Amino acid sequence: MLKNLPPIILASKSPRRQELLQLMGLDFKVVLREVDETYPEGLTPTEIAVYIAEKKAKAFDEVIHEEIVITADTIVCLDGKILGKPENEEHACEILSDLSGNRHEVITAVCLLKNHQLTSFYEVSEVFFKTISEEQIRHYISTYAPMDKAGAYGIQEWIGLVAVEKINGSYSNIVGLPTQRLYEELQKLVD
Template sequence: MIGQFPPIILASKSPRRQELLKLMGIDFTVVLKEVDESYPSGLNPTEIAVYIAEKKAKAFDESIRNEIVITADTIVSLDGQILGKPETADHAFEMLSALSGRRHDVITGVSLLKGHKLYSFYELSEVFFKPLSAEEINYYIAACQPMDKAGAYGIQEWIGMIAVEKIIGSYSNIVGLPTHRLYRELCRITAQ
C-alpha cells in the first residue's frame, strides 16, 4: 500500500519540514528533544549534516518501540565553509552578501531510527544566486526575518523568487527535507 508506514515521529520544530511531510501524505507526530548540535572538527560539510542528524536520532534510541523517528539537519556551504543560522541582522547581511552572485551547496543530512537501527543519508543541491544589491538584501531581512534559517535565507520566500537563477538537485532538499529520497528510504526500511 502506498505510504503505509509504522507510526512516524518527526523530531523537528521546523514548520517547513512539517509542511513537506504533510504534502507527502504522511501522518506523523512531532516530538522534540534538546540536542547539542556541535560536531568534531575535521568533518566536511556532508559529514557534518549527517553527524548532527544522527546525534538528534540517537537521543530517541531508548524511548521508541515500533515507531520510525525522522531527524534532519540542513546546512549551507560556500566554498567548503559552513554558513549557519545568523545571529543578527548584520550577520544575515554578511551571509547573503557572500552568497550574492555565487554558487553554493545546500546539504541535508537525514537519519531514520527504527528498532535501534539507524539509517542515514544526505542530499546535496547546488544553488546559483544572481548578484544582489544591498537594498534587496536589506528588504529581504526586514520582510522575512531569516534568523532561523541556515545561510540566512529560505528558498520558498521572496529571495528565492528573485535571486535563485538555477538549482541543480532537489528543490525540497533546499527547503529542508529531500522528500523523494526520504520516501524511498521509508519504503525500503518499512519492507525489512
C-alpha cells in the same frame, strides 16, 4: 502511497519540514528533544550534517518502541565554508552578501531510527544566486526575518523567487528535506 508504515515522529521544529511531510501525505507527530549540535573537528560538511542528524536520532533510541523517528540537519556551504544561521540582522546581511552572485551548496542529511537501527543519507543541491543589491537584501531580512534558516534565507520565500537563477539537485532538499529520497528510504523500511 506508502502503506504499513508504523507511527512517524518528526524530531524537528521546522515548519518547512512539517509542511513537506504533510505534502507527502504522511501522518506524523512532532516530538522534540534537546540535542547538543556540536561535532568533532576535521569532518567535511556532509559528514557534519550526517553526524548531527544521527545525534538527534540517537536521543530517541531509548524512548521509542514501534515508531520511525525522522531527524535532519541542513547545512549551507560557500566555497567549503559552512554558513550557519545568522546571529542577528547584520550577520544575515553579511551572509546574503557573500551568497550574492555566487554558487553555493545546500546539504541536508536525514536519519531514520527504527528498531534501534539508524538509516542515514544526504543530498547535495547547488544553488546559483544572481547578484543582488544591499537594498534587496535588507528588504528580505526585514520582511521575512530569516534568523532561523541556515544560510540566512528560505528558497521558498521572496529571495528565492527573485535571486535564485537556477538549482542543480532537489528543490525540497534546499527547503529542508530531500523528499524523493526520503520516500524511497521509508519504503525500504516497510518492504
